Amino acid sequence: MPAPDSDVITRIIHGVYYVGQCSILAPVFIGFRRWHLLSSGMRAMLYCCLMWTVMSIVGEFCRHAFNYNVIVWQLVDVMEMWFIGGVYYYTLQFRFRRYFPLIGVLYTLFALVDMFVINDVLHGMQNGLFTGNNYTLVVKHILLVTIILLYFEQSLRHLRNVALERDPVFVISVALLVFYAGTLVLFLVRNNESITLKSYVLTIPVLTVLNFLLNSTLAWAFWLVGKKQKKVLEPAPPSHFA
Known part of the structure; x- marks a missing residue:
C-alpha cells in the first residue's frame, strides 16, 4: 500500500487544527450573552478568549499572506499572562496578588530578552522574531500553574457548602491547569527545529483535543455565571426536642 502523500497529511492536520481553533467561539458567544452577570475576573477571562x-x-x-506568524504567537504568550493574571488578581485574596502587575512587567521584559538576546546567542544571526521562545513558554506555564494552585489553596481554606463544579472560576481553573500542564511539552516540540512530520502529526491531534476540552469547559463556566449554585450540605432540620 503506497504511503500517503505528505501534502494530503498536512491538509488533514490543518483541517483538524482549524476545527479545534474554531471551538473558541463557543465561550466568546456565551460570555458576551452573559456579560451583565460577569465579575471582573470572569470579564478578564472573556477578554482573553x-x-x-x-x-x-x-x-x-x-501565515498565508507572508508565510510568517511567529511574532503573533509570541505576542499571545505575553498577553495570556496579563489576561489570565487578571482573572486571579480579582479572585485571589492573598496579599501576594498586589505583586501581580510587577510580575507581569518582569515577565514581559523577560520575553523581550528571550526574543532579542537569548535567541541571538543560541541561534547566531537568527533572532527571536523567527524562532520560538522556549524559555518564555516554560516561565509562562510555571507562573500560570503556580497562580492556579494558589487559587486551589484559597478554595480549600474557604470551603463553602456549594458544589465546586458549579463555581465558574473553579471550573476555569481546572480547565486552564489541564491545558497548560498538557501543552507545555507539545509547544516545546513545536518550536524544535528538528521536528519531523511524524512528530507533527502526533502533536496536532493532541493539541486539538486539549483545545476542545479547554474551550468547551470555558463555555460551561460562562454558562454557570448567574446560575443558582447547588448546596452540598443542607442545614439540619430543626429538632422537635429543642
Whole structure:
C-alpha cells in the first residue's frame, strides 16, 4: 500500500487544527450573552478568549499572506499572562496578588530578552522574531500553574457548602491547569527545529483535543455565571426536642 502523500497529511492536520481553533467561539458567544452577570475576573477571562480568537485569525492570515506568524504567537504568550493574571488578581485574596502587575512587567521584559538576546546567542544571526521562545513558554506555564494552585489553596481554606463544579472560576481553573500542564511539552516540540512530520502529526491531534476540552469547559463556566449554585450540605432540620 503506497504511503500517503505528505501534502494530503498536512491538509488533514490543518483541517483538524482549524476545527479545534474554531471551538473558541463557543465561550466568546456565551460570555458576551452573559456579560451583565460577569465579575471582573470572569470579564478578564472573556477578554482573553476574545484575544485568542482575534490573534488566531491574524496568525492564520499572516501565515498565508507572508508565510510568517511567529511574532503573533509570541505576542499571545505575553498577553495570556496579563489576561489570565487578571482573572486571579480579582479572585485571589492573598496579599501576594498586589505583586501581580510587577510580575507581569518582569515577565514581559523577560520575553523581550528571550526574543532579542537569548535567541541571538543560541541561534547566531537568527533572532527571536523567527524562532520560538522556549524559555518564555516554560516561565509562562510555571507562573500560570503556580497562580492556579494558589487559587486551589484559597478554595480549600474557604470551603463553602456549594458544589465546586458549579463555581465558574473553579471550573476555569481546572480547565486552564489541564491545558497548560498538557501543552507545555507539545509547544516545546513545536518550536524544535528538528521536528519531523511524524512528530507533527502526533502533536496536532493532541493539541486539538486539549483545545476542545479547554474551550468547551470555558463555555460551561460562562454558562454557570448567574446560575443558582447547588448546596452540598443542607442545614439540619430543626429538632422537635429543642
